[in-house]
Amino acid sequence: MNKQNFLAERTGSRCEPGRFFMSETILILNAPAIERALTRIAHEIAERNNVSADVVLVGIQRGGVQLAERLNGILTGIWGHAVPTGNLDVSMHRDDLDQRLTPNVHPTLIPFNINAKTVVLVDDVLFSGRTVRAALDSLIDFGRPHRIQLAVLIDRGHRELPVKADFVGKNVPTALTDNVRVQLKETGGNDEVFLEKK
Amino acid sequence: MSWHRKHLLDIESLTAEEITTVLDTARAFKAVGERAIKKVPALRGKTVVNLFVEPSTRTRISFELAAQRLTADVINFSAEASSFKKGETLKDTARNLEALNADIIVIRHSATGAPHFLSRFLNASVINAGDGAHEHPTQALLDTFTIREKKGKIAGLNVTILGDILYSRVARSNIWALLKLGARVTLCGPATLVPRVFEQMGCRVTYNVEEAIAQADIINLLRIQHERQRQSMFPSLGEYSSLFGLNRARLALTKPDALIMHPGPINRGVEIDSEVADCERSLILEQVTNGLAVRMAVLFLINGGKGPQEVATN
Structure with a gap:
């Protein structure tokens, strides 16, 4: 490897899976750890909600969609029936549309009634809380749930709104400038969560 | 994206x-x-x-x-x-x-x-x-949206635009959008309204309506733009209708899954017969929704x- 390539790799924001020699990128969850975290969250959801027929899952685009599907798989094993699972895009309800380029909008698909249900919102990373705020607004347009709960794989702190998760896979102390990158096998690559130091 | x-x-x-x-x-x-x-x-x-x-x-x-x-x-x-x-x-x-x-x-x-x-x-x-x-960019965007929704793709489709091309902003925007997305575009209508110069954009121009619609996946009909024509570009609406109007007989010559579009407002009995406009292969109202x-x-x-x-x- 010549010097230029080496430097490019050292300073690159992305690293190859399995290469952790760079001080900038730290693996915080590997595949078994993600699996264990989701299993625990699923059991906590089951513990908190006695009537399984009242629970529905809604994954927030993009990162929450696959996690909601996986929680559905685990909960199906616990409850003996599948959980209605949808996905929600919050771009149209964001409060920062004036301060950024237009976000990509992905489909929202909630093919079931959420009235009087317990909706478990699922996202990959909880940060400022603004995505959750937008999701709450957006969800209310679909009906009036009995209750909304929040499940996240990573809580990295730095909340800007009074939002708190009900179910957390892992709490990760971060600096404001850090980036948490969740990578799932459904979207290519291995199940891994990285903390990228800037 | x-x-x-x-x-x-x-x-x-x-x-x-x-x-x-x-x-x-x-x-x-x-x-x-x-x-x-x-x-x-x-x-x-x-x-x-x-x-x-x-x-x-x-x-x-x-x-x-x-x-x-x-x-x-x-x-x-x-x-x-x-x-x-x-x-x-x-x-x-x-x-x-x-x-x-x-x-x-x-x-x-x-x-x-x-x-x-x-x-x-x-x-x-x-x-x-x-x-x-x-x-008329948003019309082309809604037309391509409708085609993509119905056919699942744009690239490789045969799209025929039939009617007043010369005075039509819908035609120009559609041609640009369809060609950029990889469709093959055929233009057809009276020679006075479909000049050969459109071939320079990358379209095929034909004056034989039966041939133009035979292989089409999508037939997009355009209204005669009376308000833009400085002089009469063809003898009569009746003649236009009999030579280029989409009626049941012509519809029978098309592929069974060919779909009919029109940006509206439609002139029933001129560029399109009522029964064709209202048939199940017509996407006219879906275009409005889209x-x-x-x-x-x-x-x-x-x-x-x-x-x-x-x-x-x-």
Whole structure:
């Protein structure tokens, strides 16, 4: 490897899976750890909600969609029936549309009634809380749930709104400038969560 | 996939990727229209002005409803009931609208390039809702959206545009969009209305209607634009109808899955027979539904297309 390539790799924001020699990128969850975290969250959801027929899952685009599907798989094993699972895009309800380029909008698909249900919102990373705020607004347009709960794989702190998760896979102390990158096998690559130091 | 444009002036300058971004975004907005609550707060506090210097019903209503469903405030401005009658220029009118803090100006004008002209001195975003015989970008976007939704793709399809091509901004915008997305475009109509010069854009031109529709996956019919024709370009509407109108006999010559489109307003019995317009292969009303979704997507993207830097300087 010549010097230029080496430097490019050292300073690159992305690293190859399995290469952790760079001080900038730290693996915080590997595949078994993600699996264990989701299993625990699923059991906590089951513990908190006695009537399984009242629970529905809604994954927030993009990162929450696959996690909601996986929680559905685990909960199906616990409850003996599948959980209605949808996905929600919050771009149209964001409060920062004036301060950024237009976000990509992905489909929202909630093919079931959420009235009087317990909706478990699922996202990959909880940060400022603004995505959750937008999701709450957006969800209310679909009906009036009995209750909304929040499940996240990573809580990295730095909340800007009074939002708190009900179910957390892992709490990760971060600096404001850090980036948490969740990578799932459904979207290519291995199940891994990285903390990228800037 | 990203959008960086402040204005939507034409299809000619868009890339295939930008067109696809609009179509993908429109899919999400179409779903909003199918909900019980058909409104999202994406343009809350913004003002959209419909500056329609040339008459329009469909497009104006579509833009108006699109803006309302995004929670924007909408002002409708038509030339008949305005200071245009008193001799105010387009530039002054637009400047006045901007002085009222309009964020997006949707303009229809009989002069080619009117939206481009406004975009050069306005801080507001400009959307072209039809300029003369030049372009009608949102119509092309909703047409390609409808085709993609029905056929699952655009690339490789045979699309025949039949009718008054010369005076049609819908035709020009559609040709650009379809060619950029990889469709094969055939133009057909009376020789006076379909000059060979369109071959330079990359289209096939034919004057044999049976041949033009035989292999078509999509047949897009265009209205005869009486208001734009300086002299009669063909002997009579009856002759046009018998030579180029889409009737049941001609429909039987098409592929069984060929679909019929028309940007409206339709002239029943001229370019299209009533029973063809109302048959199950006609997408005419779906185009109207999709037009709303596409215009919501365009307003949404344009609103964000300014990006953070420009907002900061305001």
